Amino acid sequence: MSAMNTESGEVTEKSGPKNKYDYSKGPAPLNINLVWCKACNICIALCPKQVFEPDRDGKPVLARPDNCTQCTICWEHCPDFAITSNYK
Amino acid sequence: MSAMNTESGEVTEKSGPKNKYDYSKGPAPLNINLVWCKACNICIALCPKQVFEPDRDGKPVLARPDNCTQCTICWEHCPDFAITSNYK
Amino acid sequence: MATVADTKEGKRQQSSDVALGYLRPGKKFPNVWCPGCGIGIVMGAFIRAVDKLGWNKDEVVMVSGIGCSSRMPVYMDFNSLHTTHGRALPFATGVKFAQPHMKVVVITGDGDALAIGGNHFIHACRRNIDITTILINNNIYGMTGGQGSPTTPADSFSTTTPYGNTEKQFDPCNLAMAAGASWVGRGTVYHTTQLENLITKALQHKGFSLLETISNCHTYYGRLNRKGDAVAMLQSFKENAVLVSKAKTMTKEELKGKYAVGVLHEDNEITEFCDEYSKLLERMKAKK
Amino acid sequence: MATVADTKEGKRQQSSDVALGYLRPGKKFPNVWCPGCGIGIVMGAFIRAVDKLGWNKDEVVMVSGIGCSSRMPVYMDFNSLHTTHGRALPFATGVKFAQPHMKVVVITGDGDALAIGGNHFIHACRRNIDITTILINNNIYGMTGGQGSPTTPADSFSTTTPYGNTEKQFDPCNLAMAAGASWVGRGTVYHTTQLENLITKALQHKGFSLLETISNCHTYYGRLNRKGDAVAMLQSFKENAVLVSKAKTMTKEELKGKYAVGVLHEDNEITEFCDEYSKLLERMKAKK
Amino acid sequence: MAHPLLDKIQFSTDRFEMRLSGSGGQGMIFASVILSKAIGTGENAKNVCQSQSYGPEARGGASKSDVVVSSEEIYYPKAMKLDLLLAMTQEALDKYLPDLKDDGILIVDSSLVSEYPKDKAYAVEFTRMARNDVGQIMVANVLALGAIGALTGLVAKEKLVEVVLQHAPKGTEDKNRKAVEMGWEEALKLKK
Amino acid sequence: MAHPLLDKIQFSTDRFEMRLSGSGGQGMIFASVILSKAIGTGENAKNVCQSQSYGPEARGGASKSDVVVSSEEIYYPKAMKLDLLLAMTQEALDKYLPDLKDDGILIVDSSLVSEYPKDKAYAVEFTRMARNDVGQIMVANVLALGAIGALTGLVAKEKLVEVVLQHAPKGTEDKNRKAVEMGWEEALKLKK
Amino acid sequence: MPQNQQLLQGNAACVHGALYAGMRFYAGYPITPSTEIAEVSARELPKVNGRFIQMEDEIASIAAIVGASVSGYKSMTGTSGPGFSLMVENIGYAYMAEVPVVVVNVQRGGPSTGLPTKVSQSDTMQARWGTHGDYTAIAVAPSNVNDTFTETVRAFNLAERFRTPVTVLLDEVIGHSREIIRIPEQGEIEIFNRVKPTVPPSEYKPYAFTANGISPMPAYGEGYRYNVTGLTHDTMGFPTNRADEIKPKLDKLRDKIENYRDEITKIRFEMMDDAEYVFVSYGSVSRTALQATKLARAAGFKVGCVQLYTVWPFPDKELRELCGRAKEVIVGELNMGQIIHEVRRVLPADIPVHPIQRYDGEILTPMQLLEKLEEVL
Amino acid sequence: MPQNQQLLQGNAACVHGALYAGMRFYAGYPITPSTEIAEVSARELPKVNGRFIQMEDEIASIAAIVGASVSGYKSMTGTSGPGFSLMVENIGYAYMAEVPVVVVNVQRGGPSTGLPTKVSQSDTMQARWGTHGDYTAIAVAPSNVNDTFTETVRAFNLAERFRTPVTVLLDEVIGHSREIIRIPEQGEIEIFNRVKPTVPPSEYKPYAFTANGISPMPAYGEGYRYNVTGLTHDTMGFPTNRADEIKPKLDKLRDKIENYRDEITKIRFEMMDDAEYVFVSYGSVSRTALQATKLARAAGFKVGCVQLYTVWPFPDKELRELCGRAKEVIVGELNMGQIIHEVRRVLPADIPVHPIQRYDGEILTPMQLLEKLEEVL
Ligand SMILES: Cc1ncc(C[n+]2csc(CCOP(=O)(O)OP(=O)(O)O)c2C)c(N)n1
Ligand SMILES: Cc1ncc(C[n+]2csc(CCOP(=O)(O)OP(=O)(O)O)c2C)c(N)n1
Ligand code: SF4
Ligand code: SF4
Ligand code: SF4
Ligand code: SF4
Ligand code: SF4
Numbered sequence A, B: 001m002s003a004m005n006t007e008s009g010e011v012t013e014k015s016g017p018k019n020k021y022d023y024s025k026g027p028a029p030l031n032i033n034l035v036w037c038k039a040c041n042i043c044i045a046l047c048p049k050q051v052f053e054p055d056r057d058g059k060p061v062l063a064r065p066d067n068c069t070q071c072t073i074c075w076e077h078c079p080d081f082a083i084t085s086n087y088k
Numbered sequence C, D: 001m002a003t004v005a006d007t008k009e010g011k012r013q014q015s016s017d018v019a020l021g022y023l024r025p026g027k028k029f030p031n032v033w034c035p036g037c038g039i040g041i042v043m044g045a046f047i048r049a050v051d052k053l054g055w056n057k058d059e060v061v062m063v064s065g066i067g068c069s070s071r072m073p074v075y076m077d078f079n080s081l082h083t084t085h086g087r088a089l090p091f092a093t094g095v096k097f098a099q100p101h102m103k104v105v106v107i108t109g110d111g112d113a114l115a116i117g118g119n120h121f122i123h124a125c126r127r128n129i130d131i132t133t134i135l136i137n138n139n140i141y142g143m144t145g146g147q148g149s150p151t152t153p154a155d156s157f158s159t160t161t162p163y164g165n166t167e168k169q170f171d172p173c174n175l176a177m178a179a180g181a182s183w184v185g186r187g188t189v190y191h192t193t194q195l196e197n198l199i200t201k202a203l204q205h206k207g208f209s210l211l212e213t214i215s216n217c218h219t220y221y222g223r224l225n226r227k228g229d230a231v232a233m234l235q236s237f238k239e240n241a242v243l244v245s246k247a248k249t250m251t252k253e254e255l256k257g258k259y260a261v262g263v264l265h266e267d268n269e270i271t272e273f274c275d276e277y278s279k280l281l282e283r284m285k286a287k288k
Numbered sequence E, F: 001m002a003h004p005l006l007d008k009i010q011f012s013t014d015r016f017e018m019r020l021s022g023s024g025g026q027g028m029i030f031a032s033v034i035l036s037k038a039i040g041t042g043e044n045a046k047n048v049c050q051s052q053s054y055g056p057e058a059r060g061g062a063s064k065s066d067v068v069v070s071s072e073e074i075y076y077p078k079a080m081k082l083d084l085l086l087a088m089t090q091e092a093l094d095k096y097l098p099d100l101k102d103d104g105i106l107i108v109d110s111s112l113v114s115e116y117p118k119d120k121a122y123a124v125e126f127t128r129m130a131r132n133d134v135g136q137i138m139v140a141n142v143l144a145l146g147a148i149g150a151l152t153g154l155v156a157k158e159k160l161v162e163v164v165l166q167h168a169p170k171g172t173e174d175k176n177r178k179a180v181e182m183g184w185e186e187a188l189k190l191k192k
Numbered sequence G, H: 001m002p003q004n005q006q007l008l009q010g011n012a013a014c015v016h017g018a019l020y021a022g023m024r025f026y027a028g029y030p031i032t033p034s035t036e037i038a039e040v041s042a043r044e045l046p047k048v049n050g051r052f053i054q055m056e057d058e059i060a061s062i063a064a065i066v067g068a069s070v071s072g073y074k075s076m077t078g079t080s081g082p083g084f085s086l087m088v089e090n091i092g093y094a095y096m097a098e099v100p101v102v103v104v105n106v107q108r109g110g111p112s113t114g115l116p117t118k119v120s121q122s123d124t125m126q127a128r129w130g131t132h133g134d135y136t137a138i139a140v141a142p143s144n145v146n147d148t149f150t151e152t153v154r155a156f157n158l159a160e161r162f163r164t165p166v167t168v169l170l171d172e173v174i175g176h177s178r179e180i181i182r183i184p185e186q187g188e189i190e191i192f193n194r195v196k197p198t199v200p201p202s203e204y205k206p207y208a209f210t211a212n213g214i215s216p217m218p219a220y221g222e223g224y225r226y227n228v229t230g231l232t233h234d235t236m237g238f239p240t241n242r243a244d245e246i247k248p249k250l251d252k253l254r255d256k257i258e259n260y261r262d263e264i265t266k267i268r269f270e271m272m273d274d275a276e277y278v279f280v281s282y283g284s285v286s287r288t289a290l291q292a293t294k295l296a297r298a299a300g301f302k303v304g305c306v307q308l309y310t311v312w313p314f315p316d317k318e319l320r321e322l323c324g325r326a327k328e329v330i331v332g333e334l335n336m337g338q339i340i341h342e343v344r345r346v347l348p349a350d351i352p353v354h355p356i357q358r359y360d361g362e363i364l365t366p367m368q369l370l371e372k373l374e375e376v377l
């Protein structure tokens, strides 16, 4: 789903600096499609590991990516298909 | 409900001789409104005392009026309100 | 197999001609029904029940849809609203909600209430609006000449199921209960005394009451399914009706082809629709 | 009070982006739904279920009426029929009966299925036609801006019940069972894993299956009734859902405000509508 | 008042209009369908147009059915002025006699109808004959069909029998054949 | 091509057309209702006609509302060419700027909009001021109302405050009054 | 702000007009862009001891208001295209049974679900011919918020007066616009209430032929126990199949309206004294037309403007009188051509009638009308 | 009797025509006087492996046939006035979504439940304007049993050809009359099947604008997974609110029919060569008119007769051509005046158009037409 990555990347830029994931560490655990994300706060609130923090627009930033256990909760509850995992 | 009696009387004549009740014995136990009666056979079949017999048109004739116990079955089942009792 | 028997004793003698005082004066008799049609029997029982309750005719509104059964209100000397096919209940809802003190009774058929009118049926149940509905179930569309209805039994014949009915049936009583009706009963046109009593209870109940009444359309349902004439069909109702109390003790297998008659459900706790709105109006007045 | 907890283990990893392969290519995303609307969560669970079943997209027909929930089919890469308000089921009946080998799924809302569409709902149940209906119950008319629906709770606020709802509610599951549906279940958008499983079961069931899915319309129902935002409403589903098995052990009092989730009813004996007609067609062929 | 147009109108002599009337159970509609088929199909087929009364009246009460016959295209589908009236009840006769042309053919079931223009009518006791002579009261209408066939010449007897038998319930073939023939002969006897 | 008619058309100078635009949550419709009431009622009332966008766009996304003001009967109800545009987001500005008359009044929330015609616009940081100075981010729209009042002269400040307060939730009266006043003054400062 | 001066949406003004006219019963089902009519009714009716019910669908809604009306209540329902389509069967019932009700259709783009939030006038012909059978329809069309109030009052008066359903044709632009209106004092606008019988029940014939064509109508419960049916009926309200009873009944449905055209027709016209070019329109387009007329006049052109408040029965006579001297007539509509057929039908063949139609979800602009005018100049 | 010669009621002929045209799906709800259409379908369809379903109401019936049609089945429903009124919303869906279906309306007296067993032609205007919104309708009107067969075939051909619902306007007289018809051999009448796409699914646009105005239509299951909606949509079938997509869509609905008027219009005319007096009619009245014409000609009067098989779109051009030389035109209808408005609209103002209408439940008689003719002579 690289197209998605690109899309989300583009938007990230437009909406200001976010998702401070250090890509040199390898792929992030999750991708956030910021065009589709509507900042509903569900993923942020439901993640049992506090992986996300909201950015200025309320969209999720991978604040504690290393905490992620790939438990599926965030993407199963994202109403907008905006979260995908990078671990396949 | 004498109007009804008259009505049924009139029709009795038109449809040929029927209801051989001997009125000299006093009022018949039941009146049959032959204008309204549609010859459905329900009263005849359901009377537990075989009070009725069908005439040529299938309408009830008081064949055994003395048998009548005023049990209500015939008039409660007459769909056409054609049977009334003379005992009030 | 135990079946229901009418009690023959202690009947009021006025029942033989009380009906005549409730028929509309004038030209409307004889009626449109076929000889022996059970709808007339229901009408008789209904009139006796109303008479017994001593209701003021001016306060009774009879509402119906379209069908042989729905013609009934036209013949009776009450306020009557003979509406469109399937829509008796929403018309009746307007009548009742506008004037909650009126006694509103709906006469409907299995097609009228359950086919085209099914939605209004369940919503009237849900609202538990104080309307008594007498559903005359003859398992067929009588008026239009014998097409299948939502209560035409499986494998039965009708003019639209010429090879036997491939559909399944509603149990109107179950449906009403699930939808929220607070009184549900079933009777037959054979059991006229019981029918009169059930109608009386349904009319007395505050809230939505449904009385399913099994009736004969020998002209179509009977003829197409070799059920015989009116008399034979009435006899079959005698065979197949089982008192509610008895039915509870019977197995599903034993109950096949039979139906429970009597009061199936009664709930006097649940609030009535117009009452709830009246409370709202009271609250609004108090606020002022 | 025991509530349902999702099992978090052993999930297939592809579930994170499997949905993307089922979205319609092109211009239709982002969708019309409010941020956080549960409808999207149902859609995700649905797609994962279909994917798990390995169904051929060409054989799936999604049918819906009008409402926020009914927009769902437009976004998915199946055959889709977005019909008129309340009428999804009869359209779907035409689709299924015409081509019984197709997998027909109806997506509908509480208003669409139970208000205007109530009659079609009970008749589809009665026929036990092999259609899976996912009824997204958010207790309100979302699309038109927050009017009361047949599932808006008593005393709740909506734009048409500004002084509190004076009406009573349907339980769609009870209604479906009484009307003849052969599979009935309930889930919530909080319990996504269970939801996916329930959808899978509903889809696999032969006959009419109804899955009521409790969802959040925080924009209207939530706001008007101080239920908080999407997250708060999801949390409340967690609080109020009770597993069917557990619910059976609870009293009516204890169950107040709660709802049973899981499979509520399953009957694999009762025949399916299209099958019965196919048998008729076979009989006709045999006759020739 | 002189009618420049109406005075000149000549109703087509090619049209032959029949009405079969009686009460609900007497099979008038069935008879008219048989008659229409017999006249309208096969070798010397003519155009036919059959119609009947529907509505509340049709249930239980009176019943009537019209058959219009013509060798040309039948435009107006209903009977205008009857060439033939079959009346199986007094009620039907009283109601429809005025619609019969002065020189029209009147057939009555004289076992059920008592008041009729004796000079003009072909009076046959269809019902009595059906019950007593054929042994099946239901075929009174078939007897009447035979009479109509005989009196109009619109259909061959064998053709009429053929169509009747196509529609006769299994086991009643003989009675039906007999009914056509008896009706036919009885009417021929009366033919004026 | 010469237009015998169109060339002669003079659009009424009596009409004053305003558009309040932003995103769903910013209360543009609410503000336009307040504005319409304030202008349309009381002593020096003028005719007003308010309208707004509905439809999918109205949910979540962009939001706009038009207010047409005139001392005469308002015929055409929609804005034709804007005399005033309030843009609370960049998107709104980009979309509606072309509808503004050359000499029309442009007001932008410069805490959210970055690209705008700097020379022409009245740029006020409504949102920042609402959050920081009033302490209630929700009243950004009320600040904007103050600015509109000040720049158009269509309504007296006290009247505007009065109507705002009629609609303010209990307990927020002071903040709302402050918002109107701050918006008003801030705009006056910029008045060209 | 004086108590009776209010900023109202057209939809709200409709409800306030209805309340002013005496509406005390509303049954409806939400649909964009009419929903506010239900919402405002739900809020306002309980304040005046009136009754609001949200029904399960539009069919039930019109049924319920007919039920309430025969029970003596002035009743209304509001809807939009799809809902109106569902109502037509029971609107036909109200025609046949002669039950006064008011049905508001806030028009949006069609056919089918179409354009729920976009303006249209494409249900104009449906308001005349929507239900099956023969009947004569009344429909009124306001063009602004104030009109909406007064035309709704008028709709109730007409319904009560003629015992017939009356359609109020709103559209999305009017329904959703907000303007200031002054609610008139009670008595300022005359209110008509249905005529009740004066004869005793035994002599009462619910569908009697009367001198003015209207049969008096009691409410259920007032002692007149009569029959109401959607079957064609005789003067007693009993179903009939007799040709000699059917025709008079249908004639009655027509004549009770046709004979009072003068009282039903309402037209606004501006600058028509010497007008050579005439805009004919109704509903929100009339606002555009008035604007265009004003602008064109200011530019020196002899333009006039006719606005139909009464759309049905179509004001044949009045339009013929008003436009008899016109050189060119332009009919503006938000549809693909509906009322223009009527205009063509009634005007002499030598007056060219030009369409200017818009059906893309937006209202016609003054410029569009002026461009059309220039074209035909 | 040869196998293919049958005595059929009009209603039965309608079903046989439908079967001949390829109908394999029928959904309906019984209503007098159309019920036999359902009954005969229930009996005949299983014989040809077709499917019959009795739905819970008329709304569901039209919904089901639309569902079956998008699934590739030629589908039909039959009803009468009240049922047609209930169907109009979903007929509008078929217009919008461009789904071919055939709807038969066997007309009876209205409005409302009216006269279930009595003939009428009072749903003629409803067939054009019954549902809300803008669209162009096709309706055909047979006049006898044989016609009913062929016009039903034609209705299917038109529906398939133009991806649109087509209404067959029958009436009680035709529906219930029995006449002998010969069922044509397969191939004798050309059958049109909807055009399927030839492009691969990835390139398929379900509502593409094409040279002939018709977008090819696959069945569900054939690999083209597209969206069908009653919302106004773009060429992909996705809902749109864009003015520049809305207008072309609505234009398409109109033009795909208007541009093919010549192929849609069907008219029968008799003795028109030198006719000075012309009867214009459709449906069962045409039989009366033909009879009257024949009688009047025999009496030496120059009378002719025009029968409209295609009622909608109204054959403007053809009627103008045929009646251009007429001295007087008489329009006969079983209603209070519907199609006469169209006749008046299209004929030059100097040709008087006279109505002869009957709406008491009986068919017009030749004498009534002749009396009218005498009046205008
Ligand atoms: C909208 C509409 N659809 C169909 C009909 C035709 N119709 C009249 S009565 C009836 C069925 C009546 O069946 P039921 O309600 O069971 O009454 P019954 O005659 O058996 O008493 C139908 C389909 C109608 N009048 N209106
Ligand atoms: C015939 C008709 N009536 C009313 C409407 C308006 N309408 C559209 S969606 C809707 C309610 C939707 O509620 P629900 O089914 O609960 O869906 P939700 O939006 O809550 O998901 C209504 C009333 C319509 N489109 N058509
Ligand atoms: S997968 Fe689980 S742990 Fe990882 S971010 Fe999502 S919710 Fe948090
Ligand atoms: S759940 Fe999805 S839409 Fe909501 S904030 Fe998270 S990523 Fe965005
Ligand atoms: S009252 Fe009883 S006993 Fe007497 S006739 Fe009637 S059924 Fe027979
Ligand atoms: S039950 Fe009534 S209608 Fe039937 S035969 Fe007896 S009297 Fe006549
Ligand atoms: S058709 Fe059936 S239901 Fe109707 S009157 Fe006759 S017997 Fe009764």
Ligand code: SF4
Pocket (backbone or CB within 6 Å): D032, D033, D034, D036, D037, D038, D039, D068, D069, D138, D142, D143, D216, D217, D218, D219, D220
């Ligand atoms: S209005 Fe409610 S149901 Fe509709 S999208 Fe928004 S949250 Fe969801």
Ligand SMILES: [Mg+2]
Pocket (backbone or CB within 6 Å): C067, C109, C110, C111, C136, C137, C138, C139, C140, C141, C142, C149
């Ligand atoms: Mg029935």
Ligand SMILES: [Mg+2]
Pocket (backbone or CB within 6 Å): D067, D109, D110, D111, D136, D137, D138, D139, D140, D141, D142, D149
């Ligand atoms: Mg909902």
